[in-house]
Every structure is written in structure tokens, then in C-alpha cells.
Amino acid sequence: MNSVIIADDHPVFRVGLNFIVSDLFDGVEVRETGDMKGLGRILRQAPADLLLLDVFFPGLEPEIGIMEIRRNNPLMAILIVSMLTGQAAIERLMRAGANGFISKSSAPDCIKRGLRQVMDGERVIYFPSPECAKRAQQGSGLIDGLPPRQMQVLRLICLGFSNKEIARDLKISLSTVRAHISALFQKLDVSNRAAAASYGSLYGILDLADQAEDG
Numbered sequence: 001m002n003s004v005i006i007a008d009d010h011p012v013f014r015v016g017l018n019f020i021v022s023d024l025f026d027g028v029e030v031r032e033t034g035d036m037k038g039l040g041r042i043l044r045q046a047p048a049d050l051l052l053l054d055v056f057f058p059g060l061e062p063e064i065g066i067m068e069i070r071r072n073n074p075l076m077a078i079l080i081v082s083m084l085t086g087q088a089a090i091e092r093l094m095r096a097g098a099n100g101f102i103s104k105s106s107a108p109d110c111i112k113r114g115l116r117q118v119m120d121g122e123r124v125i126y127f128p129s130p131e132c133a134k135r136a137q138q139g140s141g142l143i144d145g146l147p148p149r150q151m152q153v154l155r156l157i158c159l160g161f162s163n164k165e166i167a168r169d170l171k172i173s174l175s176t177v178r179a180h181i182s183a184l185f186q187k188l189d190v191s192n193r194a195a196a197a198s199y200g201s202l203y204g205i206l207d208l209a210d211q212a213e214d215g
Contacts, residue, residue, distance in 0.1 A: 001025040001119060003048040006032045007039045008081070009058050013104070015158060015197075017052055017081065017111075023194040024112050036060050043073060050077045050119065054104075055084055055093065063096045070097025079118050081111070090125055100124030108195070143200065146187070153180040154200045157193055 004025070006017050014032045021030055031048070033039045036059025042048075051069065055062040069078060080093055080101040090101045100123060102114040114126040146154065149170075156166045167177045181193075190196045 001028050001049050003029045003031070003046065004050045004052065005039070005042055005048045006030060006052045007034075007057060008032075008052070008054040009034045009056075010054075013054075016108070016200075019158075019194050019197045020108055020111055021052075021115070023192075024115060034058070036065070043069070047073065048076055050079060050115075052079050052081050053098075054082045055080055056082060063092055066093055066096040066098055077118055079115070079124075087125075094123070094125070100126065102126040146184075150180050150184055150187075153177065154184055154196060157181070157184075158197045158200045 004021050006014050008014050018030050018032065021028060031042050033042055036057060066078060077099045078097060080098050081104060083104045084090060093101065100114065100118045102111055102124065103126060106126065114124050117124045152170060153166055156169060161169065163174055163177045167174050184196055185191060188196055
């Protein structure tokens with residue numbers, strides 16, 4: 001795996017998928033775009049191994065668009081990551097050239113599982129299992145229940161801040177930053193910053209933090 005394109009008009013979700021992909025595939029190049037014009041430009045610049053595409057994407061006619069992308073990129077895996085729910089519609093997209101579908105409501109570890117399967121050549125239609133749906137609900141609840149300071153720290157992790165930058169931004173000591181991060185890892189049941197950031201991004205920590213600031 002050398003290159004992945006994330007095509008989604010929701011910046012927060014792009015951040016979350018970027019963290020998941022980077023954590024799953026070592027040394028992968030991730031390129032992002034929020035509209036069809038940008039996707040066309042990226043595809044012309046260099047081929048990719050995998051395209052993660054939301055069908056509710058500005059400028060995309062789903063079936064026709066996927067057929068055209070497949071025709072011009074026959075070796076690239078195309079994975080739909082979307083809130084689409086209709087089985088018949090998903091099957092039409094698969095016939096148009098998509099390699100798989102993963103629901104956006106899946107938990108990050110379940111999205112990882114689907115990514116592995118697609119890159120192993122499997123055909124995936126991946127609605128969240130009861131286990132994954134439960135994990136997604138729990139993850140959202142964990143984010144909503146974080147204390148304000150831990151929410152701030154997680155938000156800055158999602159934005160790519162280092163420990164020193166977090167300390168400077170929040171005007172707290174490095175040891176306090178480390179203590180907050182350790183508590184976050186324990187609460188979210190993750191072992192590294194990338195996993196914490198993927199949870200935070202996918203479950204709306206940036207949106208929640210912005211709402212808190214506006215309030």
C-alpha cells in the first residue's frame with residue numbers, strides 16, 4: 001500500500017479517516033479532497049492504490065462517476081464510506097465498479113477491518129454488526145462525557161499538536177499534558193495518539209469543542 005485518496009466533503013471525517021489509514025498502513029501517502037474537481041486533479045497527478053469515497057460528494061453522480069473512475073483507474077480499489085443505507089443502491093454502486101461499502105456509523109476498529117478486507121481483494125458490504133454499532137455508540141458517549149480540559153487536549157491532538165504545543169496553547173505544564181493524555185488513552189481504551197485522534201475526529205470532538213467555545 002503506497003497511496004490512498006480520501007474524498008469526502010466533511011473535513012472532520014476526512015481527518016478521522018486519515019488517522020485510521022495512517023495507523024493501519026505504514027508509510028502510506030494520504031491525499032484528501034472535498035469536491036469532485038479536486039478528486040479529478042488528484043487522480044490526474046498520480047495513481048492511488050485505494051480511493052475512499054463518500055457518494056454524497058459535491059459534483060459526483062454516484063453510478064456514472066464510479067464507472068468513469070473505474071474506467072480510468074482499473075487497478076485502484078474503490079471503497080464507498082458513506083451513510084447510505086439502501087442495499088439495492090449499494091449493489092448498483094458495486095456493479096458500477098466499487099470494491100466495497102463501509103457504513104460511516106461503524107466504529108474505527110471496524111472500519112480498519114473493512115479496509116484490510118478490501119485491500120486483501122475481498123468484496124465488502126459492511127453495515128455495522130451489533131458489536132460495531134455498540135462500540136460506535138459507546139465511543140460517541142465517551143467523547144461527549146469527557147471533562148472540558150481533556151476535551152481540549154484531545155481536540156489539539158486531532159489537530160496535530162505536539163505535547164509542547166498543547167502545553168503552550170492551554171498554558172499548562174508538560175507533566176499535566178502527559179497526565180491528561182494518559183487519562184484519555186485509558187478512557188478511550190487506545191494505546192497511541194493516532195488511535196485517540198481517529199476516535200476524536202470521527203466522533204466530532206472538533207465540532208463539540210467549537211460549540212463549547214461558541215457557547
